[in-house]
Amino acid sequence: MFNIRPFQKNDAEYDAIAAVEKAVFPDNPETVEDFKYSDQTRNPNLMYHRLVVVHDGQIVGFAIYAQQSVSGRYHFYITVHPDFERRGVGTAVYNHILNAITPLTPAPEMLGTGCYEHKPQSIQFLQKREFKQVMRWVISTLDVATFDDTPFASLAAKIADQGIDIMPLSTLKTIDPTWQNQLYELDWLLTLDEPQPYLPKKPEFAQYVKREIENPNLLHDAWFVARENGRYVGMTQLTKSDDLTTYKTGFTGTVRSHRRRGLATLLKTNAIHYAKQSGIRTIRTGNEENNPMYALNLKLGFKDLTANLAFEKVIDGR
Numbered sequence: 490m491f492n493i494r495p496f497q498k499n500d501a502e503y504d505a506i507a508a509v510e511k512a513v514f515p516d517n518p519e520t521v522e523d524f525k526y527s528d529q530t531r532n533p534n535l536m537y538h539r540l541v542v543v544h545d546g547q548i549v550g551f552a553i554y555a556q557q558s559v560s561g562r563y564h565f566y567i568t569v570h571p572d573f574e575r576r577g578v579g580t581a582v583y584n585h586i587l588n589a590i591t592p593l594t595p596a597p598e599m600l601g602t603g604c605y606e607h608k609p610q611s612i613q614f615l616q617k618r619e620f621k622q623v624m625r626w627v628i629s630t631l632d633v634a635t636f637d638d639t640p641f642a643s644l645a646a647k648i649a650d651q652g653i654d655i656m657p658l659s660t661l662k663t664i665d666p667t668w669q670n671q672l673y674e675l676d677w678l679l680t681l682d683e684p685q686p687y688l689p690k691k692p693e694f695a696q697y698v699k700r701e702i703e704n705p706n707l708l709h710d711a712w713f714v715a716r717e718n719g720r721y722v723g724m725t726q727l728t729k730s731d732d733l734t735t736y737k738t739g740f741t742g743t744v745r746s747h748r749r750r751g752l753a754t755l756l757k758t759n760a761i762h763y764a765k766q767s768g769i770r771t772i773r774t775g776n777e778e779n780n781p782m783y784a785l786n787l788k789l790g791f792k793d794l795t796a797n798l799a800f801e802k803v804i805d806g807r
Contacts, residue, residue: 491578493585496539496551498528505548506541509570511731514605517628517773520731522705530699532558532692536593540585542569542578549573554586558690561598563590563804579614590804597804601686606796620800623686627783629791631772633765636790644755648715653722653752655759658712665719672714673697675721679742684777686799704728707739711763713756715743722747725756727764730773736764738774741782753782757789 496502503521510518519527531537535556542550550569557564565586569578590597602620604611605628648655662668677691692700701707711727726739738760743752764772775797776783 491542491544491549491573491576491581493540493542493582496541502541502548506539506551506568509548509551509568512570512572513568517737518731526705530696530703532696538589540582542573542582544573550578550582552582552586554590556593557601557687558692559687560595562601562687563593563597563599564601566602574610583614583618599687599801600804601799601801603797603799606798612798615800618802620802622798623801624684624799625778626775626797626799627778628773628775628794628797629783629786630774630794631761631786631789631791633761633769633772636761636765638758638762641751641754641758644751644758648750648752648755651717651750653715653717653747655713655715655756657710657763658714659709661714661716662709669698669702670694671721672702672724675714675724675744676701676740678744679724679740682742682745684780686801706730708736708763711736711760711767712739713759713763715747715752715756717747723752723756725753725760727760727772732771734768734770736767736769736772738772753785754789757785761789 496506500521503524507519507521507524535558537555538553540552540554541548542552550567550573552565552567554563554565556562565583567579567582567586569582590600600620602615604615606612606625658668658672665671673694676697680691681688706728708727708729713725714721715723723743725741727736728739730737741753741757743750743756761772772791773794774786774791776786778796
C-alpha cells in the first residue's frame with residue numbers, strides 16, 4: 490500500500506524527491522538545490538502544491554499541481570520511481586490532483602502537463618485520459634570538442650560592422666546601470682515570440698530578478714548580450730547542470746528587427762567557445778520543432794536526443 494500526502498520542506502524529503510528524479514531522468518534531473526531555489530523564488534500569488542507518495546516509509550514518487558499565470562489554467566507533473574511504475578501510483582495521484590483542483594477558484598478550464606517522447610507509457614497514460622499533444626520540443630546535444638567554427642569565422646566582424654557589440658553579463662553589469670531593467674524588457678520581448686502552448690503574463694520585475702538574474706545555475710560569464718547603441722537586442726545563456734561536464738542552454742533570441750543577420754549564430758558560438766574553454770564536454774538544449782532556432786542548432790552541430798511533449802486537456806467538471 491502507498492500513501493499520498495503533502496511534501497514537507499525538510500532536507501530528508503528534498504533528498505528523497507531528488508533521488509526519485511535522478512532515477513527517472515538520469516541524464517537531466519532537477520537537483521536538491523534546484524528544488525529548493527524554485528520553492529524559494531516562485532510567485533507566492535499563484536497556488537502551488539507538491540505531493541509525495543510513500544510506500545513502507547519510503548518516498549517512491551512525487552507530484553506537483555499549480556496555477557498558471559493565465560486565469561483558468563493549471564498544470565501538473567507526476568514522477569514515479571521506475572521500481573514502482575505500473576502499480577497504479579500514477580492513476581491514484583492523478584485522481585487526487587483532479588479532485589483537488591476541481592473546486593478551485595478561478596475554476597479550472599485547461600489542465601496542462603508534459604512528458605518525454607522516449608517514455609511511451611507516459612504518453613499512453615495521458616492519451617487514455619483525453620489529453621492532446623499541443624507542442625513538441627526537440628532536445629539536442631552538442632559534443633563541444635567536435636564544434637567547428639570555421640563556417641562562422643567572419644561573423645564577428647560582420648556584426649561589429651553593424652554597430653553591435655556582444656559581451657558577457659559579468660562585464661556588462663559593471664558598465665551599464667540599467668542592465669537589470671534592460672534584460673527584463675528584452676527577455677519579455679523574446680518571450681512574446683517564443684513558441685509555447687499559451688502566452689503567460691509578464692512577470693513582475695522583482696520576480697524576474699529573483700528567478701532569472703539571481704539563479705545560481707545561470708553563468709553570468711556565459712550570459713552573452715548583444716547591444717546596439719546601448720539597446721539590448723539579443724542574448725543567449727548557459728546554465729550549470731548536475732553533470733559537471735555538461736552545460737544547458739537557457740534562453741536564446743534576438744529582437745525582430747535584428748533577425749536573419751547572423752546575430753543569434755554569433756551569440757551561440759560565443760557560448761560554445763566559453764564552454765570549450767571551461768572544459769565542458771556537452772551542451773544540452775531544447776527547441777520547439779518548428780522554431781528557426783532548432784535549425785540553427787543543427788547547423789552548429791547539435792544532434793537530436795529525444796523530445797519533450799506538451800499535453801493539454803479541457804476541464805469540464807469531470
